Amino acid sequence: MKIRCGLLALLLLGSSVMANAGSGIKRSEWDFRPEISTGNFVYFFPAFCANLFLAYKLTKTDLGDNPDASSLPWWYPQVGWRTTFVSDAMIGGENWQKAKVNIFDWTDPGCSIGFCVNFTSKQVPFGFRFKVAYDHQNFKAKKDKKVNDWTSFSKDMIVPEAALKILFGKYRTSEGMFVLSLGARYDYAFNAKGLYDGKDAVNNGFSGIIGFEVARPSEHVQIGLNYAIPFYKYFNEDFTPDGGMTYPYHDSKVSMLSNGEVYMRFGF
Numbered sequence: 001m002k003i004r005c006g007l008l009a010l011l012l013l014g015s016s017v018m019a020n021a022g023s024g025i026k027r028s029e030w031d032f033r034p035e036i037s038t039g040n041f042v043y044f045f046p047a048f049c050a051n052l053f054l055a056y057k058l059t060k061t062d063l064g065d066n067p068d069a070s071s072l073p074w075w076y077p078q079v080g081w082r083t084t085f086v087s088d089a090m091i092g093g094e095n096w097q098k099a100k101v102n103i104f105d106w107t108d109p110g111c112s113i114g115f116c117v118n119f120t121s122k123q124v125p126f127g128f129r130f131k132v133a134y135d136h137q138n139f140k141a142k143k144d145k146k147v148n149d150w151t152s153f154s155k156d157m158i159v160p161e162a163a164l165k166i167l168f169g170k171y172r173t174s175e176g177m178f179v180l181s182l183g184a185r186y187d188y189a190f191n192a193k194g195l196y197d198g199k200d201a202v203n204n205g206f207s208g209i210i211g212f213e214v215a216r217p218s219e220h221v222q223i224g225l226n227y228a229i230p231f232y233k234y235f236n237e238d239f240t241p242d243g244g245m246t247y248p249y250h251d252s253k254v255s256m257l258s259n260g261e262v263y264m265r266f267g268f
Helices: 002-019 043-061
Strands: 029-039 080-092 093-098 111-120 126-141 150-170 177-193 205-216 222-228 253-266
Touching: 029 043, 029 253, 043 080, 080 126, 111 150, 126 177, 126 253, 150 205, 177 222
Parallel strands: 029 080
Antiparallel strands: 029 111, 080 093, 080 253, 111 126, 126 150, 150 177, 177 205, 205 222, 222 253
16 A cells, blocks of 8 residues: 555656646657666655756746756756565575565665666657666565564665667657567676675576656656566575585575566656
């Protein structure tokens, strides 16, 4: 319910911005922009509002109108909300309780900080995006459902990603359109924490990306959802902390459904 309320608030806010937007703005086919997202909704919402207020200030637009996103500088960031969806976990052959979503976790919120290049064509129904980011991914799990003793698992990654954007609608005339994104990313972990710390405790690997966006190119506004679905096992089953005497993550499996991200983008 908390997730649904958060998504609804973001979509309503984005819809109100789009509804008040002016018309006739010609979009740029290229867009270069930092992207920041966090898994704690209490952190995200004021950051998103401050980011939107900054857009009004930079474009010198009255609050009753929509900012001219075509004049926003390249360093103006996209601010999004993201979380990790995990259904269950088997760690060391033992079934752990369903993972805890860290929407209101003040101590260790997931986050991503990166830079993205977008291209949206006005001649053909295709575009693309490239992104490189630092990604802190985490979840919590516990052995005994009767005891409130959660163990936090996290990993810090460098993540390059690429996606093809397929355009539907009136993209030639800069009116309303829909965008389907298909791509992949590579998760390279350089640090991890859990029952044992260190990058060797987790795996690197590819994740598939699927996204869907609603866009009004004439107003430079795009609201979307992206999902990154991992194709690899979270834990390294060959990891040993004692030179081969024990393998604590043997027979481990995390049903990580996806990393979901919701965002509103200006200036695409």
